[in-house]
Amino acid sequence: MDFRTALKHGISQLRAAHVPSDTLAAELLLLHATNRERSYLYSHPEAELTADEAAAYQNLLDRRISGAPVQHLTGKQEFWGLSFEVTPDVLIPRPETEHLIEVALDRLTLRELRAGRPNKNDGSGLLIADIGTGSGCIAIALAKELRQAQFIALDISPPALTVAQRNATRHSVFDRIQFLESNLFSVSSCSPLATRHSPLLFDLIVSNPPYIGRREASSLPREVRDHEPELALYGGEEGYEFYADLIAQSATQLKPGGLLVLELGHDSLPAVQPLLEAPLWTNVSVTNDLAGIPRIIAAQRSQIRHMLD
Numbered sequence: 001m002d003f004r005t006a007l008k009h010g011i012s013q014l015r016a017a018h019v020p021s022d023t024l025a026a027e028l029l030l031l032h033a034t035n036r037e038r039s040y041l042y043s044h045p046e047a048e049l050t051a052d053e054a055a056a057y058q059n060l061l062d063r064r065i066s067g068a069p070v071q072h073l074t075g076k077q078e079f080w081g082l083s084f085e086v087t088p089d090v091l092i093p094r095p096e097t098e099h100l101i102e103v104a105l106d107r108l109t110l111r112e113l114r115a116g117r118p119n120k121n122d123g124s125g126l127l128i129a130d131i132g133t134g135s136g137c138i139a140i141a142l143a144k145e146l147r148q149a150q151f152i153a154l155d156i157s158p159p160a161l162t163v164a165q166r167n168a169t170r171h172s173v174f175d176r177i178q179f180l181e182s183n184l185f186s187v188s189s190c191s192p193l194a195t196r197h198s199p200l201l202f203d204l205i206v207s208n209p210p211y212i213g214r215r216e217a218s219s220l221p222r223e224v225r226d227h228e229p230e231l232a233l234y235g236g237e238e239g240y241e242f243y244a245d246l247i248a249q250s251a252t253q254l255k256p257g258g259l260l261v262l263e264l265g266h267d268s269l270p271a272v273q274p275l276l277e278a279p280l281w282t283n284v285s286v287t288n289d290l291a292g293i294p295r296i297i298a299a300q301r302s303q304i305r306h307m308l309d
């Protein structure tokens with residue numbers, strides 16, 4: 001069987017099984033099974049698959065038809081122009097999370113401009129926390145952009161942290177990101193966050209927290225519900241419950257004037273916005289995703305020392 005025929009057969013099998021994005025899925029699985037680049041597929045459509053390649057391709061198609069996400073079959077997902085290893089232990093990075101990177105970078109620039117400081121854009125002197133790092137995609141994308149910044153990436157899931165560490169090594173930023181197991185900001189007793197006499201204060205806290213409501217579980221696509229980690233998906237019965245603790249703890253972990261940038265669930269804004277009120281928070285902004293859904297909320301910790309300090 002040649003590449004053109006294999007692709008056609010793959011698409012029709014996936015389509016018959018009502019698999020979404022059938023053409024892209026068949027193409028990615030064919031490339032993975034044959035260890036080829038996309039350019040090869042279109043420049044050599046008549047090249048023959050070996051028997052082993054054809055068998056591996058069929059096996060991948062069968063697993064996709066039974067519900068496994070393409071990214072679990074290929075082991076990777078692109079985010080912010082970088083290739084990330086993904087396993088069933090981490091959330092598959094989503095394109096809308098790239099808005100969080102854009103907003104974080106914009107808000108850091110704006111903060112420097114407002115303060116009348118020359119913006120060096122390299123993150124020197126900045127300490128950044130990523131809460132619920134998963135694959136590490138947010139911390140790693142920011143580390144690639146802010147080449148002098150230091151990071152602490154926290155997650156409650158040890159296997160997720162192992163994947164994130166491998167991704168940091170793959171993208172040569174491992175030396176600037178410390179990965180720690182935690183429940184929000186509470187880390188195990190031997191960690192630097194807990195052993196300091198005063199809390200470690202951050203310039204920027206970013207998070208894409210679990211925000212799906214358990215009551216929505218039955219309406220999720222099976223690829224998500226049955227294959228992605230529950231810890232990464234559900235934020236409580238309604239979905240927005242996680243934000244209250246995250247925002248309250250962030251207020252005590254940010255420097256005065258520090259920034260908080262959070263991803264929102266599709267209906268989280270009305271529950272989350274009231275948690276970011278004056279006098280503790282200022283300069284609140286909401287950014288929509290490409291579908292027009294309020295997706296990112298950002299706020300600045302007030303400069304004034306507050307009773308919480």
Ligand SMILES: C[S@@+](CC[C@H](N)C(=O)[O-])C[C@H]1O[C@@H](n2cnc3c(N)ncnc32)[C@H](O)[C@@H]1O
Nearest residue numbers: 132133134155156157183184208209210231232
């Ligand atoms: C929605 S995923 C985000 C993963 C990654 N940051 C991304 O954007 O693709 C949420 C992450 O938060 C982690 N998590 C859930 N509860 C947590 C908690 N109480 N403390 C720290 N991390 C938690 C999960 O293990 C998961 O990796």
